Amino acid sequence: MGYYVKVEPTVNIYVEDVNPISEKVILFVHGWPANHKLFEYQFNILPGQGYRCIGIDIRGFGKSDKPWDGYSYDRLADDIRYIVETLGLQNFTLAGHSVGGAIVTRYMARHHGYGVSRLALFAAAAPSFTEQPGFPYGLKKSEVDQLIRQTYQDRPQMLSNFTGMFFFQKLTKPFSDWFFQLGLEAAGYATASLAVSLRDETLFNDIGKIQVPTLILHGVHDRVCLPLLATVLHQGIRNSKLVWFENSGHGLFWEEKDKFNRELLDFIG
Template sequence: LAGFSMGGAIAIRYMARHEGADISKLILLSAAAPAFTKRPGYPYGMRKQDIDDMIEQFKSDRPKTLADLGKQFFEKKVSPELRQWFLNLMLEASSYGTIHSGIALRDEDLRKDLAAIKVPALILHGGKDKIAPFDFARELKRGIKQSELVPFVNSGHGAFYEEKEKINRLIAQFAGS
């Protein structure tokens, strides 16, 4: 099972809720987890008020808010066309889905779920991630017993594109082991 960004949080919740079901390995790519917002005992991520403000911006001008978010996605230079393609992908989500994703990111705390993961986990995360800070990956490594953390030192949230050859090689090795 692999999850990117918010999909990483969903994969963690699935593993905990369903005791891993028939999943033998977990891959977390730039996971927006174990918590996206600061809270007691967790000084990482955004303030809850910042997410509330973003939700209000989604309601008033979702395309601009998503475009601004997209500017933080890559650390390395990408073409304007690729950036536009990513914006188009984000705009395909419904307004309702975008707002409720913001609410979930603001409110969910998966720290207790990490101990329920009983399979090997590969954590791949950009060292310069401005959306899901690298501290998230350190917390995932600390909470998942059978985990390996591979930092992508010069990449951002879009490390899967910025260092695609390395990520593909690591995923193939992990899946084949």
């Protein structure tokens, strides 16, 4: 079931809601530069195990409205708060991949974990996607600058290049084409603006405010959010569990989908 939630007078966020009668809720927030369809291989399985799976398209991406601005972590976390309140979600699991992991981390700090009983971070772009003084574990800012330039100059080529960086395992041509099309569903300016947030925003002050049990899943071959980010998150978040995916890059939800689904279900209970 799909519908829209208004988060600003002129901005509506698309919500995909599967098995809405269940009280065991997982809210998924996707990564850059795709949309909620990234979690297709979770939505295929988890509702059959009794879970309500809710996927949102971040503003500017997928089926959501595409305003010119509003791509800061604060604004995107506020969008989640509107959705949580509108749907009346309580005692739910909040899950984020890549920049979605950064956004849900900001949600936990900015909104004091409102309604969340458990947090799941998948290849999260936190506490910083890029290298910072005293923090050498992210991408170089110049690498993100290049992604932004390519987005404005030749976005299809950028997406094609990024597909090869995203996954560790060999892709079929149809799957690669499918992933490529997810990126094209976004607005180009939204893709670039969110990359600016990835480049410039940090979450060092946020991770220590997380008070709920947290699952951290990360591929050892990740070239987008480097593996050491997961180690830092695990050290900084009390009551966290870190699970490595030995045969995955950034796309661990597909590359080791069975293990991914099993670890998530075991964590939620």
